[in-house]
Amino acid sequence: MLYRGPLASCDYDCPYCPFAKRRDSPERLRADRAALERFTDWAGAQEFPISVLFTPWGEGLVRSWYRRAMVELSHAPHIATVAIQTNLGTRLDWLADADPATLALWVTYHPGQVAYARFLAKCRELVERGTRFSVGVVGLPEHLEAARRLRADLPPSVYLWVNAAEGHSYTDGEAATWTELDPLFGFSRTPHRSLGLPCRTGHSVVSVDGDGLVRRCHFVPEALGNLYDGTALRALRPRPCPLAVCDCHIGYVHLEPLDLYRVFAGGVLERVPAAWPRG
Secondary structure, three states: OEEEOOOOOOOOOOOOOOOOOOOOOHHHHHHHHHHHHHHHHHHHHOOOOEEEEEOOOOOOOOOHHHHHHHHHHHOOOOEEEEEEEEOOOOOOHHHHHOOOOOEEEEEEOOEOOEOHHHHHHHHHHHHHHOOEEEEEEEOOHHHHHHHHHHHHHOOOOOOEEEEOOOOOOOOHHHHHHHHHHOOOHHHHHOOEEOOOOEEOEOOOEOEEEOOOEEEOOOOOOOEEEEOOOOHHHHOOOOEEOOOOEEOOHHHHOOEHHHOHHHHOOOOOOOOOOOOOOOO
């Protein structure tokens, strides 16, 4: 389950993100907290296996209710994985209360938004704590040297991914340069034709919003039903992709012809390949 509530605020002002430095009103924050707690209660009460990835528009871990939800769900026996996309811009002591066998982080490094030494220190703290995580960057030319530095300073056991920048095309030479850092960059380089192809979304993978409305994924607006009245779960079935292309990792990782569940076996939500760690 990919969960995305009302939260849309972030402490960073990345020029490639529409939610940069956006602030949520107190009312919106209260609504986000209530929605997340409702989802956490629902997920924790189920008896079938569930994996959860929080994909907030903004930064979730600066909010206490996201940290609390991560800890709570990590200890639920039927939760296989609970992960979140984060810029790692908050303290990490709360991880001591979580189950490291279940909790994982999908970390993004944003050069220019955080001091390099500070970010690297937090990555090393994650390693010391035994937290499972991946870390990556957006593949913009101005990020290349920072990405190279990060790859050199991270332990080989940590997978560093590179996301193709939206609207940016790559020559073969440029793609080869990024592939030196991320051997799987080729999957991100160009959008995947997906129309009519079998996809796990809508069957074993769904997207849930703060009201409990369930869609097959973040990128298909059609609703399947609601999580809390049971209509969504009754609507689950195999279905082909209705979109011409899929260009985001949290979408195309579920396209069956790409076979990325084999590539990321055991680490689909946190974006850790099965072949890692290296060295």
